[in-house]
Amino acid sequence: MFQLHKTIVSEEILEKEFVCNLSACKGTCCVDGDAGAPLSLEETDILKEIYPKVKPFLRKEGIKAIEEQGTSVIGFDGEPETTLIDGKDCAYVIFDGKTALCGIEQAYNQGIVTWKKPISCHLYPIRIKEYADFAAVNYHKWHICDDACDLGKELGVPVYVFLKESLIRKFGQEWYNELDKIAQELKK
Structure with a gap:
């Protein structure tokens, strides 16, 4: 250290x-685990703000989870995190065939939003x-x-x-x- x-x-x-190898892992980090991606308080506000613009990129299951639970939730550790679908997939995950991708990042790549994705996801x-x-x-x-x-x-x-x-x-x-x-x- x-x-x-x-x-x-x-x-x-x-x-x-x-080096991320999406062709091998298929984006499993977005659908595996028992918690959403960690968020800062600032990021929870960003998610609320951009949700209407990101919503068209999301799957119906993700939209349902977000509309029932919110654009973010408080996790078991008392910290904010992304919403999950039935305790599994991140609500913001979309699929290109069998590969999980981030719906927020797709909106960013198309110039719809200026925020790429949660920093915890970007830094993994x-x-x-x-x-x-x-x-x-x-x-x-x-x-x-x-x-x-x-x-x-x-x-x-x-x-x-x-x-x-x-x-x-x-x-x-x-x-x-x-x-x-x-x-x-x-x-x-």
């Missing part, structure tokens, strides 16, 4: 390799835990991402490089540049 500005960062994000397999004075930046290992780890190794892409866009979105360009400098130093 090392400190970078107001973050405590696990070296695993520099050492582990990862990095998980952020916010504390009063700092944020912990950790690598999260989940067996469903074994194919992504294998592809990352094959291509030689560290987690932090694969997630460059989302890390910059979360922490800024300066933070990322310093992270990259630390990674280069550790390689020596």
Whole structure:
């Protein structure tokens, strides 16, 4: 672990390799597990605001879940998360054949909304835990991402490089540049 500005960062994000492999996993992270994607309070407001624009991209089951439970819910841990369909699929998930995709991201890709998706989704397999004075930046290992780890190794892409866009979105360009400098130093 090392400190970078107001973050405590696990070296695993520099050492582990990862590249999402949707052709292998079919987006299982959006339909597996027992909780929705973690959200900040700001993101819960964004979801309320953009829902009318995102709704046409969603499946009827997702729309039903959102209209019954809300655009976000409070999870077992007392924190906000995305709504689930029958405790399984994220309510915002859509399918392209057998592959799960994000309906919010599809609306973003078509220029309908300016918010790509929850930062916790965009950052995966990095998980952020916010504390009063700092944020912990950790690598999260989940067996469903074994194919992504294998592809990352094959291509030689560290987690932090694969997630460059989302890390910059979360922490800024300066933070990322310093992270990259630390990674280069550790390689020596």
